[in-house]
Amino acid sequence: AQSVTQLDSQVPVFEEAPVELRCNYSSSVSVYLFWYVQYPNQGLQLLLKYLSGSTLVESINGFEAEFNKSQTSFHLRKPSVHISDTAEYFCAVSKTSYDKVIFGPGTSLSVIP
Amino acid sequence: DAGVIQSPRHEVTEMGQEVTLRCKPISGHNSLFWYRQTMMRGLELLIYFNNNVPIDDSGMPEDRFSAKMPNASFSTLKIQPSEPRDSAVYFCASTSGDGNSPLHFGNGTRLTVT
Numbered sequence: 001a002q003s004v005t006q007l008d009s010q011v012p013v014f015e016e017a018p019v020e021l022r023c024n025y026s027s028s029v030s031v032y033l034f035w036y037v038q039y040p041n042q043g044l045q046l047l048l049k050y051l052s053g054s055t056l057v058e059s060i061n062g063f064e065a066e067f068n069k070s071q072t073s074f075h076l077r078k079p080s081v082h083i084s085d086t087a088e089y090f091c092a093v094s095k096t097s098y099d100k101v102i103f104g105p106g107t108s109l110s111v112i113p
Numbered sequence: 114d115a116g117v118i119q120s121p122r123h124e125v126t127e128m129g130q131e132v133t134l135r136c137k138p139i140s141g142h143n144s145l146f147w148y149r150q151t152m153m154r155g156l157e158l159l160i161y162f163n164n165n166v167p168i169d170d171s172g173m174p175e176d177r178f179s180a181k182m183p184n185a186s187f188s189t190l191k192i193q194p195s196e197p198r199d200s201a202v203y204f205c206a207s208t209s210g211d212g213n214s215p216l217h218f219g220n221g222t223r224l225t226v227t
Contacts, residue, residue, distance in 0.1 A: 041220070043206070043219050044156075044218045046215035046216070090156065100146065100158050100161050100168075100169055101216055102158065103148075104155075106156070
């Protein structure tokens, strides 16, 4: 079975500062990895995904994540955060594209003006 | 596309009453998932369907919970009887299942059982 760990439940950071949200997973098989973002009173939205190929994946709004197989990690980074990045971020894993997706506990990112 | 549509957005009911949550997945998506979100337990997968067939219901907490998908465009999650500890936000999500399609979530139903 797969599982996802997000060590930081809350991350406060000043506007325009860099941020890293940590994610580690455990699985006995190859997996797909995802980061989802949830804004207040909304459902989750896909931020970026790793399926195969390049281990560095990027989103359209400046986030990036790197798949590290040896460390079983998929940390999310952004070099300069904006107020609008304040949200809950979930790391997730699945075995296949149609299999169940298991989510981590989430990290609440608060950007301070 | 209108996205995944859930109804109602909010539901307040008394303990012991039956509750039915509804979901319309995105047209063409063949996998549907029900999740429950609480502060204490985070996002829990309750059940998922592939081509209208339940594949894994191991996350359904008790026999009080049941889910159906009578056709490709509709699913329900029913709680009977409801209890205060069922209070949570319930999300429905769908995907086409190919490698390029992520989960698309509805806006959720916030259930409060008093």
